[in-house]
Every structure is written in structure tokens, then in C-alpha cells.
Amino acid sequence: MTDSPDVVIVGGGVVGCATAYFLTRDGYSVTLIERDSVASHASGFAYGGLSPIVGIIEDDPVLPLSEASEAIHAELAKRLPAESGVEYEYRRKTSLALATTPAQVDDLMEAYDWLKQHYKGVVQWHDEASVHALEPRVGPSVSAGLLADRSGEVEPYKFTLALWQAAERAGAVMRNAEVTGVTRAAGNISGVVLGSGEVIEAGAFVLAAGPWMGKATEWLGIDMPISPLKGQILRLKAPGDPLAVSLSWSHNYATTKPDGLLWCGTTEERVGFDETPTPYGRDTIMS
Numbered sequence: 001m002t003d004s005p006d007v008v009i010v011g012g013g014v015v016g017c018a019t020a021y022f023l024t025r026d027g028y029s030v031t032l033i034e035r036d037s038v039a040s041h042a043s044g045f046a047y048g049g050l051s052p053i054v055g056i057i058e059d060d061p062v063l064p065l066s067e068a069s070e071a072i073h074a075e076l077a078k079r080l081p082a083e084s085g086v087e088y089e090y091r092r093k094t095s096l097a098l099a100t101t102p103a104q105v106d107d108l109m110e111a112y113d114w115l116k117q118h119y120k121g122v123v124q125w126h127d128e129a130s131v132h133a134l135e136p137r138v139g140p141s142v143s144a145g146l147l148a149d150r151s152g153e154v155e156p157y158k159f160t161l162a163l164w165q166a167a168e169r170a171g172a173v174m175r176n177a178e179v180t181g182v183t184r185a186a187g188n189i190s191g192v193v194l195g196s197g198e199v200i201e202a203g204a205f206v207l208a209a210g211p212w213m214g215k216a217t218e219w220l221g222i223d224m225p226i227s228p229l230k231g232q233i234l235r236l237k238a239p240g241d242p243l244a245v246s247l248s249w250s251h252n253y254a255t256t257k258p259d260g261l262l263w264c265g266t267t268e269e270r271v272g273f274d275e276t277p278t279p280y281g282r283d284t285i286m287s
């Protein structure tokens with residue numbers, strides 16, 4: 001028991017690696033168990049957009065959480081590259097949400113009225129002419145836009161890797177294995193069972209298995225339906241200058257990343273655990 005870590009984390013995506021980073025910084029011993037490799041699923045292939053206003057509706061309790069996350073990102077950017085040796089391309093970038101239908105204009109205007117009072121940054125309304133002046137390449141169907149100056153971006157794979165590298169440098173240990181269940185003692189979780197049958201005990205456990213959490217909740221006897229939502233992204237060599245702002249419209253978005261490519265997304269597909277890029281994804285995003 002003396003060799004047991006304080007905390008076992010299951011899953012090496014951004015959630016598991018961030019947990020490992022903050023726990024090791026606070027002096028806890030950590031073992032992270034990942035069956036594939038760090039950021040080998042959604043965390044390594046996401047868009048990496050940090051937006052405190054996407055999806056925000058009036059009185060949404062997510063806004064304070066988003067603003068706190070934004071502050072943590074700004075703070076991390078000052079030290080995590082040096083702590084990890086990984087430059088993960090964090091940067092602040094203005095975002096412009098676009099509306100193409102009267103209903104979307106109404107929704108955006110409602111969001112604008114609310115954000116004017118609550119957003120701790122610059123938020124501006126742009127009519128059709130000023131949207132096209134800001135970014136002449138947006139399509140003719142765009143009739144309004146909402147600009148916010150406090151968005152940001154990271155390269156998602158490098159960001160997750162940076163969190164893990166810094167945690168590892170501070171003493172965290174990675175086990176490459178699949179967790180298949182848990183053990184219990186006196187009514188509490190006392191260990192996780194690996195595919196080999198080995199049990200790793202710890203003082204506390206963090207399950208950060210992303211869309212596989214449905215399986216993990218079965219181990220705990222909790223009925224919590226969790227299923228994956230597939231999204232695809234295109235990285236394009238696009239002609240012309242980089243986009244000056246990052247753009248979003250309904251559940252789509254586009255931005256020029258530091259790699260010089262135009263990253264565009266996305267699809268929302270209920271197809272189970274299928275991570276294959278498809279012609280459907282390409283054609284949907286291009287249309």
C-alpha cells in the first residue's frame with residue numbers, strides 16, 4: 001500500500017492530463033492510466049477554440065465558468081510552455097459570430113443585448129456592410145455579426161501534451177493499460193482493475209474517460225447514459241491572407257491557425273465510436 005499513489009486518473013485526454021498537472025503541482029502523487037496514448041482521441045483532434053460566449057444564453061451559469069477557464073488559460077500560457085518544453089500556440093483572437101437567417105439575427109441580437117451588460121470585454125454588433133468590411137470573404141447570405149474580443153485558441157494536441165509533460169516532470173507516472181473495472185473496500189472504491197488483472201490501489205480516483213465514461217459509470221453502478229458525438233475538421237491550404245478573426249455560424253467555424261492552414265468544422269454525427277474521416281464529413285464542411 002505504501003507504493004500506492006494518492007490519485008489514479010483514468011484517461012489521458014485533456015481532462016485527465018489537466019487533472020494530473022494541477023494535482024502534481026499541489027504535491028499529490030499521481031498515476032495516469034491511458035490505454036492508447038496522450039491526446040489520441042478528441043483531445044488531439046479538436047479545433048482548440050476558447051470562446052467565453054459560444055452557446056451562451058441569457059443567465060447561463062456557464063458564463064462565469066467560461067470566464068474562469070479563460071483566466072486559467074491566460075495564466076497557464078505564462079508558465080506551461082517553460083514547465084513542459086511544449087509551445088502549444090496559445091493566443092488571444094477576436095471572434096465573429098455570423099447570422100444568415102432572420103431567426104439567427106434575432107438570436108444574435110438577444111445575445112448581444114445580454115452580453116453588453118455581462119461580458120467583461122469588448123462586444124460589438126456588426127450589420128451586413130460592416131461584417132463584409134471586416135472580412136470580405138464571408139458569403140453574401142451573412143446579414144449580421146457579433147464580435148467579441150476575448151476569445152482564444154490553442155493547438156489542442158500540443159496543449160494536452162504540454163499538460164502531461166509538465167505533470168510527468170513533476171513526478172506523475174503513466175501506465176499504458178486499459179482499465180476494465182474497479183475494486184471496493186468498505187463501500188468505497190479502493191482500486192482499478194487493469195486488463196491484465198493487476199489492481200492499482202489509490203487514495204482517490206478520477207475517471208476522465210471522455211465518451212467512454214458510459215462504460216465507467218457501469219463499474220460504479222450508476223445509470224448515466226453517455227454516448228459519443230462525432231465531429232470532423234478540415235485543415236485546408238487556402239489562398240489569400242489569413243483570416244483576421246475567427247468565424248463561427250450555427251455549429252460551424254473557421255480560423256487560420258499558426259500552421260498557416262485554415263481549420264474548418266464541423267459535423268455532428270451520432271454514429272457511435274467511429275473516428276474515421278469520411279467523404280460525407282469533407283463534403284458537409286465544404287458546402
Ligand SMILES: Cc1cc2nc3c(=O)[nH]c(=O)nc-3n(C[C@H](O)[C@H](O)[C@H](O)COP(=O)(O)OP(=O)(O)OC[C@H]3O[C@@H](n4cnc5c(N)ncnc54)[C@H](O)[C@@H]3O)c2cc1C
Nearest residue numbers: 011013014015035042043046047048049179209210212231
Ligand atoms: C471536431 C471537434 C472539435 C472540437 N472543438 C473544440 C473546441 O474548439 N473547443 C473545445 O473546448 N472543445 C472542442 N471539442 C471538444 C473537446 O475535444 C473534448 O470535449 C475534449 O477533448 C474531451 O476531453 P476528454 O479528456 O474528456 O476525452 P478524450 O480526449 O476522449 O480522452 C479520453 C481518454 O480516455 C481513454 N480511455 C477511455 N477509456 C479508458 C479505459 N477504460 N482505460 C484507459 N483509458 C481509457 C481514451 O483512450 C482517451 O485517450 C471538439 C471536439 C471535436 C471532436
